Amino acid sequence: MPPEIFELSNLVSLDLSFNPLKFQNPGLKSVVENLSSLKHFYLSRVNLSSPVPHILATLSSLKSLDLSSCGLYGEFPVEIFKLRNLQFLSLQNNEFLAGYLPEFQSSSPFQILRFAQTGFSGKLPDSIGNLKSLLELGIESCYFSVSSFCLSKNKFSGQIPFSLANLTQLAYLGLSENTFSPHKLSWLDKQTKLIVLDSSENLTQLTHFLVDNNQLTGRIPPWLGNLTQLTKIDLSDNKFHGSIPQSICRLPNLESVSLRGKNLGGKVGLDLFLKLKNLTELQLSGFHLSFPINSTFNTSTPKLKLLTLNACNLTEFPIFLHSQHELKIVSLTNNEIHGQIPKWIFDMGKQTLLLLDLSFNFLTTFGPFDHTPLVLPWGSLLNLNLASNKLQGSLPIPPTSIAQYKVGNNKLTGEISPLFCNLSSIIRLDLSHNNLGGVLPQCLSKLSDLEVLNLQNNNFHGILSNMEQNRLRAIDVSFNQLEGQVPRSLSNCTMLEILLLGNNRFYDIFPSWLGKLPRLRVLSLQSNGFHGAIGKPESSLNFPNLQIIDVSFNNFIGRLPYEHFQSWTSMKVANLTFDKNNAYMVAVTSNPSPYFNYFENRVSYSLEMTNKGIKTLYEKIQDHLIAVDLSSNKFEREIPEVIGNLKGLHLLNISNNILIGPILSSLGNLTELESLDLSQNGLSREILQQLLQITFLAFFNASNNHLTGPIPQGKQFSTFENDSYLGNMGLCGTPLTMKCKISETMTQPPLDSKQGEGSNFPSKSDWVVIMMEYGSGLIIGFVIGNSLTIRKLGRFLKDFGRKQ
Known part of the structure; x- marks a missing residue:
């Protein structure tokens, strides 16, 4: 090699791979010293026969380094791993090169790491999980020790690889939250070296068995009861069916059990689990718990920190909770617990409780208690969910630590206590669907961490106080008796996505200033006193x-x-791509605790609006839904042409106004429409053939207008009944009983609108008979083709008439 090449100090890429070269003079160290600007350096199969020089760690611009099959030896400089731009590192096939992997930072850009057939050794660091850009890791035929192997929370699919049986030192295997294909787990019992601490022929050293959130099938294998060293087992959210093998309840070292699934069932003796003295976490759902509900438990009863017994047919609170003073998470949702919440429940985890979920039961009251309103005593409580019960009386006051407070769908009465002003950490406040009333406390605007406020369907009156929180994502005060103007301070809520003010007594002009909010997705002002021109x-x-x-x-x-139509950019794109992980609109709120898996931080929105002529409650709003409802106002004049630019619309309702003029052909551009309501207006002329292009249209209502001429035939229009056209005396054709005269139409559905563009010669799509009478003569024009041709013939006939 000409040595002058190594003097090109500005060189950024050098590839000498696969050449029979030997670096002697200059040596690799001297080359690196001269080429300090290198970004890409490839020396694969070049005979270096030397240690790796430490000076390589000074190449701050280096992105790619390939030293594979170079005869390297000695210790690899660990400083090279710290190069902040290095993405590709290949050292494979240097069997005398030793080294170890450092702790990786989350900012590390590594994409490909290859160490196969080297002398690298030591423990694979847990921080390898920080390499978020990593695409390839090659470590075969090295000396690494692997005691923990976690594939959880990825997008792996297909079969769980049988080759895991070769990991003879593995003590931890995590496969949760992937999409592994449906199959049974019987192969695990046959893999004699899988997840063991020695070379024995069973799994007796297995401590963690976590395969939740997959698609594993069959019954829960009874042989799991032979794994006597198990401390944690999680089979939840798979496709297992049947009951729990009792052998699992006899595992002496179990600390955590999670068995949740739609197809699991059968009777379970809870007392069996409560004999496990090391148990701290128990999660069951879908079972019929059978145990003496009022049994007393001795001092050997385990001290639980986490307990979820969801949808387990409970009819009373399990009495053993009375002695549980270390609980942090308790969920008894979706049971059949009736009546009064016992007073002793406040002794449960009094200093430790973080989450209590009693939703979807039949609870009626807290009590009996000495104080009204009731102040809940749990000093560390972050999440309280009492929703969907039958609670009566005044609104319980949560502790000041609370982050999420949900009591919707009950029968609570009275006003919001001023003590709510002390909830400085609250993120979500849901008091919806109760009988609460009074004036909203002005201090609600001072809750600076508030992200979701839901007061829907109560009896609150007065004005809505200023809301200046810049973390608010959703406000729902619909179905109350609020009045006055919409507070202008809402323009400061730059994170706001949902604003529902419908069914109140607001009296204001259209709040166009809300248009400044960059994230606003849903705005409902329906059934109020908004007035004036927009x-x-x-x-x-x-x-x-x-x-x-x-x-x-x-x-x-x-x-x-129409000027707003031009600025609604999110409505202009058909088949708009939304987050495919979200089928419904959600607000992702903050996590108030390290136990974030148990805290609901994805809040779904609900909305009532008219769809297909029927008032519809969307308990969850589809993430892709695009809808405009301007109905039942006093809008006048013609439908603007620009409405045809909103090509993503699914629902359009402009009924019950005083609109006039024709139904525009541009409406045919709204090819995503599923519901179109034009009824109760003064629209005239014909229903244009272009509407046949709206192939998803499931609901069409043009009744009670002044429309004339033939009803379009074919496609979706063949599915609409008489009701769609009633009150238009000039309409004819199916499904109406009035037949069209031959002089009015002999139509077939048009071809693609692009057909015939640029040509004056008619296509064979439509036959239209135009009859014009001038004086004593009758002129009949047969036109085949598009509307441009028809208009030209019309002008010709008019000119001809004048000449006559």
Whole structure:
């Protein structure tokens, strides 16, 4: 090699791979010293026969380094791993090169690491999980020790590899939260070296067995009861069926058990689990718990920290909870617990409890208690869920530590206590669907951590106080008696995604200033006293992410807000790609605890709006839904042409206004429409053939207008009944009884609208008979083709008439 090459100090890429070269003069160290700007350095199969020089760690721009099959020996400099730009490192096939892996930082950009057939050894560091960009890790035929192997929370699919049986030193195997294919686990019992601490022929050293959130099938294998060293077992959220083998309940070292699944069932003796003296976590769901509900348990009863008994047919609170003073998580949701919440429940985890979920039961009261309102005593409580019971009386006051407080769907009465002003850490407050009333405390605006506020369907009155929190994501105060103006301070809530003000007594003009909110997706003002014309938006970027707007049943006047139509950019794209992990709109709130897996931080939104002519409650709003409801106002004049730009619309309702003019052909551009309501207006002329292009249309209502001419035939229009057209005396054709005259139409569905563009010669899509009478003569024009040709013939006939 000409040595001058190694003097090119600005060289950024050097590839000498697969050449029979030997570095002697200059040596590798001298080369690196001269080429300090290198980004890519490839020397695969070049005979270096030397240690790796430490000076390589000074190449701060280095992105790729390939030293495979180079005859390297000695200790690999660990400083090279710290190069902040290094993405590709290959050292494979250097059997005398020793080294170990350091602790990796989360900022490390490594994508490919190859150490196969080297002398690298030691423990694979847990921090290898920080390499978020890693695509390939090659460590075969090295001397690494692997005691923990975790594939959890990835996107692995297919069969769990049988080759895991070769990991003879493995003590921990994590496979949870993947999409492994349905299969049985019987092979695990036959793999004599899988997850063991020695070379014995069984799994007796297995301590953790975690395969939750997969698709494993069959019955829970009874041989798991032979794994006497198990301390943690999690089979939840698979496709197992049947009951729990009693052998599992006899495992002496169990500390954590999680058995949840839709197809699991049968009777389970809870007392069997309570004999496990080391048990601290127990999660069961879907079983019929059978145990003496009022049994007393002795001092050997395990001290639980986590207990979830969901959908287990409980009818009373398990009495053993009375002696559980170390509990942090308790969930008894979806049971049949009736009546009064016992007073002793407050002794349960009094200093430790973080989460209590008693939702979806038949609880009626807290009590009897001496104080009203009731102040709950758990000093560390972060999450309290009492929703969907039959609770009566005043609103219980949670401790100041609370982050999520949910009591929706009960029968609570009275007002919100001023003590709620002390909830400085609250993230989610849900008091919806109760009988609460009074004026909303002004201090609600001072809860600076508040992200979700749901007061829907109560009897609150007065004004909505200023809401200035910049962390608010959702506000629902619909179905109350609130009045006055919408507080202008909402424009400061820049994280707001959902604002539901419907069914109140607000009296205001259209709040176009809300268009500044960059994340607002849903705005409902329906059934209030909003009035006046909807003027121009404050900028062309107003409401950039708006998907749903409902201003129905108000007193808006003037033209439809065509200038706003031009700025609603999220509605203009058909088949808009949303987050495929979310089928429904959700607000992802903050996690208030390291026990985040047990805290609901994804809040679904609900909304009531008209769909297909029926008031519909969306308990969850589909993430892709795009809807505009401007019905039942006093909008006038023609439908603006620009409405055809909202190509992503699924629902459009402009019924019950005083609109006039034709149904525009641009509506045919709304090919995603499923519901179109034009009824109760003064629309005239014909229903255009272009509407046949809306192939997803399931609901169409043009009744009570002044429409004339033939009803389009074919495609979705063949599914609509008489009700879609009633009150239009000039309409004819199926499904109406009035037949069309031959002079009005002889139509077939049109071909693609692009057909015939650029040509004046007619296509064979439609036959239209135009009859014009001038004086005593009758002129009949047969036109085949598009509307442009028809218009040209019309002008010709008019000119001809004038000449006559």
